[in-house]
Amino acid sequence: MSYPSNIRIVKVPCTGSVAPIHLLRTLEKGADGVFVAGCLEGDCHYQAGNLRARKRVDYVQEILKSIGIEPERVVMYNLSAGEGPRFAEIAVEMTEKIRQLGPNPIKRQGDVKETA
Amino acid sequence: MIMAKAKPIEEIIDEIKEFKRILIAGCNGCVTVCEAGGMKEVEVLASALRMYFKKAGQDMEIGEISLTRQCDKEYIKELRDGIGKYDAVVSLACGAGVQFLAEMYETKPILPGVDTCFIGVTEEPGVWTERCAACGECMLASTGGICPIARCSKRMANGPCGGSSDGKCEVNKEIACGWQLIYDRLKALGQLDRFEKPVSPKNWKTSRDGGPRKIIREVSRQ
Numbered sequence: 001m002s003y004p005s006n007i008r009i010v011k012v013p014c015t016g017s018v019a020p021i022h023l024l025r026t027l028e029k030g031a032d033g034v035f036v037a038g039c040l041e042g043d044c045h046y047q048a049g050n051l052r053a054r055k056r057v058d059y060v061q062e063i064l065k066s067i068g069i070e071p072e073r074v075v076m077y078n079l080s081a082g083e084g085p086r087f088a089e090i091a092v093e094m095t096e097k098i099r100q101l102g103p104n105p106i107k108r109q110g111d112v113k114e115t116a
Numbered sequence: 117m118i119m120a121k122a123k124p125i126e127e128i129i130d131e132i133k134e135f136k137r138i139l140i141a142g143c144n145g146c147v148t149v150c151e152a153g154g155m156k157e158v159e160v161l162a163s164a165l166r167m168y169f170k171k172a173g174q175d176m177e178i179g180e181i182s183l184t185r186q187c188d189k190e191y192i193k194e195l196r197d198g199i200g201k202y203d204a205v206v207s208l209a210c211g212a213g214v215q216f217l218a219e220m221y222e223t224k225p226i227l228p229g230v231d232t233c234f235i236g237v238t239e240e241p242g243v244w245t246e247r248c249a250a251c252g253e254c255m256l257a258s259t260g261g262i263c264p265i266a267r268c269s270k271r272m273a274n275g276p277c278g279g280s281s282d283g284k285c286e287v288n289k290e291i292a293c294g295w296q297l298i299y300d301r302l303k304a305l306g307q308l309d310r311f312e313k314p315v316s317p318k319n320w321k322t323s324r325d326g327g328p329r330k331i332i333r334e335v336s337r338q
Contacts, residue, residue: 021156024163063160066125067168106170 001084003091015039015076016049023060023074030107033073033098037087040078050078070101117146117237118210119244120153120230125164128206131227135203136175138165140229141195141217142182143209150244152230153208155182161208161229186213192220199224235266252322252329258310260301265318267294273315 008031012018015038026034036057038050054076061071075094079086132138140162148154162180169176179202184191186209195217199205204225207214210232218226234246249266255273256263265271269287275295279286283296302311320326 019156021159021163024160024167028163028167063125063164067129067164068171069167106167 001088003088004095006095007091014044014046014049015053016044016046018053018056020056020060020063023057024063027064027069027073027104027106030104032104033075033094033101035075035077035090035094037077037079037090040080043080069105072097073101073104117149117235118212118232119150119234119236119246120147120210120232121150122152122157122161122208122230123228125161125168128161128227128229129165129168132165132176132204132206133174135225137177137179137202139179139181139195139199139202139205140165141186141205141207141209142180143186143207143213144182145185145187145209145213147208147210147213147230148182149238151242153210155180157208158182161206183209186210186217189216189220192217195221249323251318251320252326253319255315255318258313258315259298260305260307260310262294262298262301264294264298267292267297269294273318 015036018036023034023036036053038053039045041050041054044050057074057076060074064071064074075097077090077094079090140158142148142153142155142158144154147157151157158180162178165176166178169178179198181195181198183194186192186207195205199221202224204227205217205221206227206229207217208229209217210230211228212232214226214228218224235248235250236244236246239245246266248263249271251265255265264273264275268275269285269291270277272295275298276293277286277295280293280296283293285291285293299308299311302308322329
């Protein structure tokens with residue numbers, strides 16, 4: 001299984017533990033996009049962690065809209081832990097989507113680095 | 117407790133755009149419970165504002181803090197040493213906190229970051245509803261513990277009105293008729309006689325009609 005090398009994985013025990021501030025800080029610190037990979041809906045070990053994560057992703061997207069940053073830079077995906085190839089596929093899809101959007105707009109001219 | 121909701125970020129941006137250094141000050145009291153103005157909300161707002169101004173190419177330093185309460189001087193004083201380096205403060209406390217902060221720091225612009233809404237309860241996670249209008253003279257003893265001032269859209273002391281239909285209020289079918297709730301509760305309590313006894317006209321002087329209110333408790337004064 002291979003996926004784009006520009007992706008940095010942050011492991012969490014459950015996407016339910018991902019708070020809005022975590023998503024905002026990834027962008028504030030310069031990430032061009034972030035996707036939350038939660039378990040399939042209905043399959044959360046903690047019952048509703050992935051559903052909560054989706055709501056928080058929606059909330060962060062609203063915040064991004066209000067500050068003029070493309071909300072598509074933060075996305076929620078659902079897949080099972082056994083779906084390695086699907087993860088790689090999503091990583092490629094997300095990378096392509098972000099490449100089309102271009103670098104994170106909060107990076108100043110001089111800060112922009114090649115993202116792929 | 118006092119319920120508030122976050123102001124739109126666009127409105128806050130408009131409030132602060134003329135400054136260069138802003139402190140976002142949360143309150144760990146009521147507004148933390150209704151997820152409008154605690155430390156988490158301070159962090160989210162500060163992060164969003166930093167990104168906005170960075171994207172706009174405008175230098176803006178944004179500090180973050182959350183005080184135990186903004187309605188007590190002893191906690192507001194904690195800002196004394198640090199507030200000087202900021203041009204203005206966005207307070208995420210209720211309207212009382214915003215004003216008290218402004219009274220303590222007379223030369224510092226203090227801007228509201230939330231809209232203060234009502235005295236209410238946490239009905240379920242993410243849902244807060246009104247229960248008390250702080251009228252200053254509680255009549256819950258005669259209304260089965262349900263307040264007609266806060267729960268009836270018309271604040272009627274004797275109800276229901278003709279707009280009550282199937283237990284709902286004419287203002288909005290989502291709103292329960294306060295007087296239907298009172299009737300049902302008094303019935304369950306076996307106290308329907310209270311429902312039949314008209315309540316005398318309410319003295320609104322203890323509410324807002326008497327001007328800004330004050331409570332003095334001599335035994336606690338210093």
